[in-house]
Amino acid sequence: MSKFVQKIKKIRLKNKSLLCIGLDTDITKIPKFLLKETNPIFAFNKIIIDNTFDLVCAYKPNYAFYEAQGQMGLEALEKTKRYIPEDIPVIIDVKRGDIGNTAKMTAKFFLEDMTFDGITVNPYMGFDAVEPFLSYKDKCSFILCLTSNRGAEDFQLKDNFYLKVARKIVEWNKNGNCGLVVGATNPDGLKRIREIASSIPILIPGIGAQGGDIKQAVTYGGENIIINSSRSIIYASSSEDFGKKSREEAIKLRDEINKYREGR
Numbered sequence: 001m002s003k004f005v006q007k008i009k010k011i012r013l014k015n016k017s018l019l020c021i022g023l024d025t026d027i028t029k030i031p032k033f034l035l036k037e038t039n040p041i042f043a044f045n046k047i048i049i050d051n052t053f054d055l056v057c058a059y060k061p062n063y064a065f066y067e068a069q070g071q072m073g074l075e076a077l078e079k080t081k082r083y084i085p086e087d088i089p090v091i092i093d094v095k096r097g098d099i100g101n102t103a104k105m106t107a108k109f110f111l112e113d114m115t116f117d118g119i120t121v122n123p124y125m126g127f128d129a130v131e132p133f134l135s136y137k138d139k140c141s142f143i144l145c146l147t148s149n150r151g152a153e154d155f156q157l158k159d160n161f162y163l164k165v166a167r168k169i170v171e172w173n174k175n176g177n178c179g180l181v182v183g184a185t186n187p188d189g190l191k192r193i194r195e196i197a198s199s200i201p202i203l204i205p206g207i208g209a210q211g212g213d214i215k216q217a218v219t220y221g222g223e224n225i226i227i228n229s230s231r232s233i234i235y236a237s238s239s240e241d242f243g244k245k246s247r248e249e250a251i252k253l254r255d256e257i258n259k260y261r262e263g264r
Contacts, residue, residue, distance in 0.1 A: 002177045003138035004117050007089050008201070008226070012057045014087070018218075018261070019254045020058040020203070022093070022230030023048065023080065025065050031238050041069060041076035046083060048234055051247040053085055055254050058118075058226055060203075062093040081114060089117040091203065091226075095144060097122030097129045104132040111136045118142055120181055120203070123165060127172060137175045140201065145169065145193060148183025148206030162189060166196045179203055184212025184227070191220040203228060207253070214253075218260040229253055 012018065023045055027035075030044040037043040049059070061080060066073035084090050092114070096106045110116050111133070118140040121133050133141040146152060146162040156162040169178050180197060182190050184206035194202070202221050205228045206212035217227055233253070237245035 002140065002175070004089060004140040004177065005201075007087065007117060008057060011088055015054055015057060016258060017055055017057045017254050018223075018225055018227050018257050019056050019250065020060050020091070020226045020228040021048065021052055021056050021233055021250065022205070022228050023059055023061040023065075023234065024230045025061075025076070025234070027069060029235055029238075031240065031242050033240060039072055039076050039079070041066070041073060042079045042083075044234075045076065045080045047243040048246050049080075049084055051243040052233070052250045053088060055247070055250045056088060058089045058091055059084055060091045060093050060228055060230075062230075064094075078114070081116065089140075091118035091120065091140075091142065092116040093120045095120045095122050097125050099125065100128045100132060103129050107132040107136060111139045118179065120144065123168070127168075130172065134172060134175060134177060137177055140177050140179045142179035142181050142201075142203045143169050143172075145180040146182045146186055146189045148185040148210050148212065152183070152186070157186075157189075160192075163192060163196065166193045169200065170197050173197075173200060181205065182221075183210075184214075184217045185210055187213060187216035187220055190217065194220055194222060199224065201226065205230075207232075214256055215260045218257060223261070227253075227257055 025041050034040045034043050066077040092110050121141045121143050123143050145165050179201040181203045184204050201224050203226045204217050207229045233246050233249045236249045
C-alpha cells in the first residue's frame, strides 16, 4: 500500500469526506480587498484552507493559475503547499505527458522537489511518457481517462477509446500508484470505467459549476473516489465573508456526498 493510499484513507476517515477542493485561484476573481496583500493569491488560499481543512480529503491546485502570475504565483503555490496540514494529500493538476526525458524532469520537480502527493498526467504519448511519474511509488499519478469538457467527444468517446485507456491504466498499475481522472458529466462512462478498474482511485471533476451529478458519481464511482469542486466553493462570495461562505458551500457538498455514500 503506497503512502498516498494510506494518507487518503486516514483523512477520509478523520474528516468523513470524499471532497477535494480545487485551488484554481484566479487573481482577477478574488475579493478586491486582498489585492493590497504582499501575495494576494496565497492570502486567498490561506483563508480558504483555514475554513475548509476539516472538511476535505484533498486539495488540488491547478498549476496554470500560479504559473500565469510568474514569480508571485509560484511563491504562492509553494507557500500554499507548505500551509496545508501535513495529513491532507495535495494533488497538483498539471496534466503533463511528454517524452521520457522531459517527463522525468517534470516528475522530479513536482513530486520530489515540491513534494506533492499526487499529480495529473496525460497518457496520450503512451507508457514511456507516464513511467517517470509511476517510478515515484509512494505518490499517485492520476491519469486522464474521460474528461468533463465538451472536447472529450473528439477523441475519448470515439469508438469508446476511453475504455482502452482504462484497461491500459490497469496494466500500468503494478505498483498500486495509478489513479484515473473521470469527469462527473458522463456517469455512464464512469460506471463502465469502474467495472474495468475496480480498485483504482478515481479523481472526479465536473461537480458544481460544470453540472455533474453527485448521486451518480458516488453510486457509480464507489468509495474509492475523490470528488473535486473548485469554483462553486472558492468563489462562493466576493466579499470579506468569502471564507465563511466557502465553508458553508464545502459543508453542503460534503454532506450531500455523504448522504449518497450512506445510501449505497
